[in-house]
Amino acid sequence: xxxxxxxxxxxxxxxxxxxxxxxxxxxxAPLAVVIGGLWVYRRSKRKDAKSSPKxxxxxxxxxxxxxxxxxxxxxxxxxxxxSIPDEDQTPLEKAQAEKNKGNKYFKGxxxxxxxxxxxxxxxxxxxxxKTDLATFYHNRAAAYEKLRNNKMVIEDCTTALELNNxxxxxxxxxxxxxxxxxxxxxxxxxxxxxxxxxGFQNPTSLQTADRVLKNLGQTKAKEAFRNxxxxxxxxxxxxxxxxxxxxxxxxxxxxxxxxxxxxxDGQVANGEASDVSPYQQALWKITAEEYDDIISLCTQELDxxxxxxxxxxxxxxxxLYLLCNQYDLALADLKVVLSEEDIPKRLRVNAMIKxxxxxxxxxxQTEGLDDFASAVRIDPENADIYHHRGHHNIQLERIxxxxxxxENAISKDPTFAASHVQKSFAEHKRTxxxxxxxxxxxxxxxxxxxxxxxxxFPTNGDARALYAQALGDAGKFEEAEMQFSEAVRLDPDNATxxxxxxxxxxxxxxxxxxxxxxxxxxxELDPRCEYAYEVLGTLEVQQGHMDxxxxxxxxxxxxxxxxxxxxxxxxxxxxxxxxxxVAKNFGIQLPGLGGPPMV
Numbered sequence: 001x002x003x004x005x006x007x008x009x010x011x012x013x014x015x016x017x018x019x020x021x022x023x024x025x026x027x028x029a030p031l032a033v034v035i036g037g038l039w040v041y042r043r044s045k046r047k048d049a050k051s052s053p054k055x056x057x058x059x060x061x062x063x064x065x066x067x068x069x070x071x072x073x074x075x076x077x078x079x080x081x082x083s084i085p086d087e088d089q090t091p092l093e094k095a096q097a098e099k100n101k102g103n104k105y106f107k108g109x110x111x112x113x114x115x116x117x118x119x120x121x122x123x124x125x126x127x128x129x130k131t132d133l134a135t136f137y138h139n140r141a142a143a144y145e146k147l148r149n150n151k152m153v154i155e156d157c158t159t160a161l162e163l164n165n166x167x168x169x170x171x172x173x174x175x176x177x178x179x180x181x182x183x184x185x186x187x188x189x190x191x192x193x194x195x196x197x198x199g200f201q202n203p204t205s206l207q208t209a210d211r212v213l214k215n216l217g218q219t220k221a222k223e224a225f226r227n228x229x230x231x232x233x234x235x236x237x238x239x240x241x242x243x244x245x246x247x248x249x250x251x252x253x254x255x256x257x258x259x260x261x262x263x264x265d266g267q268v269a270n271g272e273a274s275d276v277s278p279y280q281q282a283l284w285k286i287t288a289e290e291y292d293d294i295i296s297l298c299t300q301e302l303d304x305x306x307x308x309x310x311x312x313x314x315x316x317x318x319x320l321y322l323l324c325n326q327y328d329l330a331l332a333d334l335k336v337v338l339s340e341e342d343i344p345k346r347l348r349v350n351a352m353i354k355x356x357x358x359x360x361x362x363x364x365q366t367e368g369l370d371d372f373a374s375a376v377r378i379d380p381e382n383a384d385i386y387h388h389r390g391h392h393n394i395q396l397e398r399i400x401x402x403x404x405x406x407e408n409a410i411s412k413d414p415t416f417a418a419s420h421v422q423k424s425f426a427e428h429k430r431t432x433x434x435x436x437x438x439x440x441x442x443x444x445x446x447x448x449x450x451x452x453x454x455x456x457f458p459t460n461g462d463a464r465a466l467y468a469q470a471l472g473d474a475g476k477f478e479e480a481e482m483q484f485s486e487a488v489r490l491d492p493d494n495a496t497x498x499x500x501x502x503x504x505x506x507x508x509x510x511x512x513x514x515x516x517x518x519x520x521x522x523x524e525l526d527p528r529c530e531y532a533y534e535v536l537g538t539l540e541v542q543q544g545h546m547d548x549x550x551x552x553x554x555x556x557x558x559x560x561x562x563x564x565x566x567x568x569x570x571x572x573x574x575x576x577x578x579x580x581x582v583a584k585n586f587g588i589q590l591p592g593l594g595g596p597p598m599v
Contacts, residue, residue, distance in 0.1 A: 130164060
C-alpha cells in the first residue's frame with residue numbers, strides 16, 4: 001500500500017563498511033539510482049585522489065560560442081616575429097589560424113562560414129594532435145547547433161569524444177542534441193558522465209539527469225506496459241484490493257453464499273452441476289480465494305441465453321481483468337454494464353469506481369475524476385467512492401484532497417479500516433513533504449495516528465505494517481520489529497511486509513546480509529513481488545554490482561502492476577545501465593563491480 005519511507009541521511013564522509021548515508025539511499029531510492037550510485041564512485045575516488053595522477057578532463061577555452069582569441073598553442077614564440085608568413089607556418093599553426101577565423105565568424109553569427117573554417121582546420125591538423133582535433137570538431141558542432149542541425153552536432157561531438165572521452169563540453173552538447181532527437185539512452189549516458197567529471201557540483205547537469213531519466217522511464221514504460229502479458233496477482237494482493245470495498249454488491253453477495261458441496265468436489269468446482277449457475281460458482285471461488293477460474297465462469301454465465309446475472313457476471317469479469325492488468329477488456333465490460341438502464345445503484349457506482357481507477361492508471365485523469373464525481377452524485381453516502389478517489393489523489397500528490405476524501409469515507413463508515421489506514425499514510429506523507437531536507441524527528445502525532453489504527457483494528461495486518469514503518473522512521477527499531485512480527489503473523493502471505501522488515505534490519509543494524517535474507521524470504525513467499533526485486537536491485541547498486549542490480553530491476557519491471565510503477569523501475573534500470581557503461585568507458589572500477597552478488 002505504501003512505499004518505503006525515506007530516512008534522514010547522516011555524514012556522507014563516514015568510513016563505516018555500510019555507512020548510514022548509503023543505507024538511507026537504499027531505503028529511500030530517490031531520483032532513481034543515478035545520483036546514489038554515482039556517489040559510490042565519488043566517495044571511492046576521493047580515497048585515491050592523492051595517489052592517482054590527474055587526467056585531462058577535456059576542459060578548454062573554446063566554450064560555445066567559441067572564443068575569438070588565439071589559443072596558447074598558436075601564440076607566437078618570443079624568438080619568432082609576431083607575424084609568421086603562411087609558408088613558414090606548421091600544419092598545426094595553419095589549423096589554429098583557420099579555427100580562429102571560424103571563431104570570428106561564429107561570434108558574428110555567420111555559422112556557415114564558421115563551419116567552413118572549422119572544416120579546414122580539421123583537414124590541416126596533424127592526426128597526432130588529438131586534443132586540438134577534438135576542439136575543432138567540437139567548435140564545428142557548436143556552429144551546427146546554432147543551425148539546429150542536431151544530427152551533425154551528434155556526429156561531430158562523437159568524433160571529438162573519440163579523440164578525448166572526457167571532453168566535458170562535447171558531452172554537454174551531445175547530451176542536449178540527443179535529448180532533442182529523443183535518443184534518451186545516449187543522453188542519459190552522456191549526462192551521467194558529466195555528473196562524474198564535474199564532481200556532482202553542476203546543478204544544471206543534475207537537473208538534466210533528473211529530467212532525462214524521468215522521460216526515458218516514461219517512454220520505456222509506455223511501450224512495455226502496452227505489450228505486457230496478463231498475470232494474476234497474489235492472493236494477498238487481491239484480498240487487500242477487495243478489502244478496500246465495503247459496498248461492493250458482488251463481494252457482499254459472495255460473503256453470504258455457501259456452496260452446498262466442498263469446492264474441491266470436481267462436479268461443483270468445474271461447473272458441471274446442473275442446478276448451479278456459473279456465476280454462483282464464481283462467487284464461491286471468491287470465498288475460497290480460487291481466482292484462476294472466475295473469468296471463464298463469468299464468460300460461461302454470459303453465454304447463457306436465460307441468465308439472470310448478466311450485469312453482475314460482466315462486472316465481476318471486468319474486476320478480474322482489472323486485477324490482471326487487462327485494462328482494455330475491463331473497460332469494454334464496464335462500458336456494457338454502465339449502458340444498462342435498470343441496474344441497482346450500488347452496482348452502477350461500483351462499475352464507475354473501477355472505470356475511474358483504470359482511467360487514472362492510464363493517465364486519463366480528467367475522465368477518471370469525472371467518473372468519481374458522477375458516482376458521488378448517484379450515491380453520496382457510499383464510502384467506497386471517497387476511499388478510492390482518496391487513494392488516487394495520494395498517487396497524484398494531491399494530499400489535501402486525499403485527506404478530505406478519506407475523512408469523508410470514514411464519516412460514511414467509521415468501521416472502514418482501509419480508509420483509516422490510508423488517512424494515516426496520507427498524513428505521514430504530507431508531514432514528510434513538509435519536513436523534507438530537515439533533520440527534525442517524525443512528529444508524535446503521526447505515530448499516534450498509526451497507533452490508533454492498531455488499537456481500533458488489532459487484527460489488521462496492513463495497519464500494523466504501516467505503524468512499524470513509521471516507528472522505524474522515528475528510530476524506534478525494537479518497537480518497529482515487534483509490530484512487523486505481529487503484522488507477519490496476522491498476514492503470513494504478505495510479502496511486502498517482509499520486504500519492509502528487511503529494510504528495518506538495514507536501518508537498525510546496517511546488516512545488509514540479514515536484510516537481504518529477509519527480502520529473499522519475501523520472494524519465496526511471493527515470487528512475483530516486484531517491490532522485493534526493486535529493493536534488492538537498489539541494494540546491489542549501493543555495492544556497485546550494476547549487472548546484478550539490472551537483473552533485479554528487469555524482474556521488478558516484469559511483475560509491476562501499473563504504468564507509473566513501471567516508469568519508476570525503468571528509471572532505475574536505465575540509470576544502472578548508464579553508470580555501468582560510463583564506468584567501462586572511463587576505466588572506472590566501481591566498488592564491487594564484477595564481484596559476487598549479495599546472498
